Amino acid sequence: MSFPAYPSYQDSGIEWVGDVPSHWLRQPLFALVAERDESNEGMIENNLLSLSYGRIVRKDIDNNDGLLPASFETYQIVEPDDIVWRLTDLQNDQRSLRTAIVRERGIITSAYLATQPRGIAPHYLSYLLRAYDLTKVFYSMGGGLRQSMKFADVKRLPVMLPPANEQVAIAAFLDRETAKIDALIEEQRCLISLLKEKRQAVISHAVTEGLDPHAPMKDSGIDWLGEVPAHWDVKRLRFICHIGTGDADTADAVDDGAYPFFVRSPVIERIGDYSHDCEAVLTAGDGAGVGKVYHHFTGKFRAHQRVYIFSRFEGVHGRFFYAYMSEMFAKVVLEGVRRQRQWHRFEVVN
Template sequence: MSVLHESKVKNVGLTESNLLSLSFGRIIRKDIDAVGGLLPESFETYQIVEPNHLVFRFTDLQNDQRSLRSARVTERGIITSAYVSARPSGIDPRYAEHLMRSYDLTKVFYGLGGGVRQSLKFSDVARLPVVLPPAEEQRAIADYLDRETACIDTLIEEQQRLIDMLRERRFALRVNVALHGTAPTEEIESTLPWAAKLPADWRVVPLTSVAEIASGHTPSRSREDWWRDCHIPWVSLHDVGTMRSVKYLHDTTQRISDAGIANSSARLLPAQTVVLSRDATVGRTAIMGVPMATSQHFAVWTCGPDLDPEYLWVLFGDAMQPFFDSFQNGSTIRTIGMGDLKAFRIPLPPLDEQRRIVECLDEETAKIDSLIVETERFVQLAKERRSALITAAVTGQIDVREVT
């Protein structure tokens, strides 16, 4: 790439303080005073970049094949020396930006970083061939792509806002129905800190009066036979990501043996037990679809005849989330203690109303979830269209003179 030349101008003497960063394929400003852990002197090691420089992030190629790794600078500033900065010469900078984005999207850089290498230097890409049309056509391609991709980006942003709105509507719906029921009724002031009012015929009860609480337990890891050839699902922090998107857990990342249960404080809990994470990622919840055991990072409730497990799951997963947030403490490990968990109080509608609430929310949130999935698919197609358009334009598959 003789049209790009590496630039290595250090910020010696802190001559520049406009801190920039590469984020989602764009160069953005960052507040230099808000960067934690960096002393002012450390910014002397940063490199100065000028408008129209191209910046590349050639690190972690093996582990991250989704990020956009190139962008064009629009203002003078400083950027980490972990990035590669290149100055265009003999090529339109905007065309170069789109051309490098095409290389990025078609995974050219990953092919160069094969084997055990997880990073590239500029010298590793310096001899890449480039498509170099006449200067006038470069500008025409850049004008066309600037215009067309801006339209697509606007459309994507609108759809992303729609997704955010739908998720907010979903959450609000679930909280409202969980705390107010499926039909209008007389309400009274609530004694719960996370519910202002509740239907007058609902009770507020200690959770332990309608469900048995227990803490999970992690048997010794030194006993390999407890963790080998196992068949009992064992809920651990590896499963909290799954708990974001499911009501029922039917399998787990790890399993434990009968011997591990029999020779430790771990308990085999029945299906329909409600599990809640209380460490690190606080407030994730699910219902055991089959008998399971859990690590000490979870609390579990086996519901009695007056409490539907799915209603408790709705309370934990939505209505009580602000309450869980108020209990989080610690800078690295955030925990809700068993004493606090045992003190939980919940609204208790009549059992038939609990079931109506669950049925209503299943039906209504399914409609919203379907809209979210459709919108996310639309966004994905728009991104694919954007990528294909860039590649087609910079490789001459589109005659931009006929579409301008």
């Protein structure tokens, strides 16, 4: 998107900002906001708020991770148009969005910094801080990377200040444009969800009913599978491949390793040696990736000790086996009628 140019520009004097319109002023943060410090002692307010993904959201005060009601007396009260900052865990988390504007009165943890805009349009400041946030400004303030900061550490943060009417116009423009973009993102999410469903349906149909819609069918003898093409066989897993596990640990991974190292996630690490040289299908044996993470690979590799390795295929193509397992195992064994992980008893059609 292109924007009309201003008549003249000046150097902002701020490394991460660059040139700005000549009529804009530069002010330190403390000249434009005040630190809010209103305790919720006595449970004055019970509208529990939290900073999540760059937004202030409501939380259920009656179901909040085991916190007792008395715990919320240590929280602070915030008002609409306040700006909340999460300036904790700066060393370990450089991905989170750390500022957001408050839309309603409520309470929020005192671990966060709450500021009240006084000499600047709140929504303009909110967008400006979001830009600073995305530029990773907060991580290098105060003479180096810190674990956390307070208002005293950010109060001299330089702020570019357009005239008041221009601040309002900029914020209104960004409200409109970001709303349009958010709507497009939501449409794409819906489309992606539908395409994923279609993809799964295509794979499921192909690996259980084949490609010929006119092929004669027979009862597979498996309640969850139903009919399969009459010329297909149904065999237990142990009769069509060898089932083993890896022998390495996560700590064995090396950044410049010569061989793929399959762990329990979609990410393929590297390792310095190999234990297998074959065609194989690999999947997580425990953790969040069970039934969800699958790899098909041919060549030299090594695998984590909690990764299952299916190899030495007999009477089944590895790519078909990969498609069948990645589509059917989680659906049938982990979510369906047979909640167990006895791999050798799982039936495969071919």
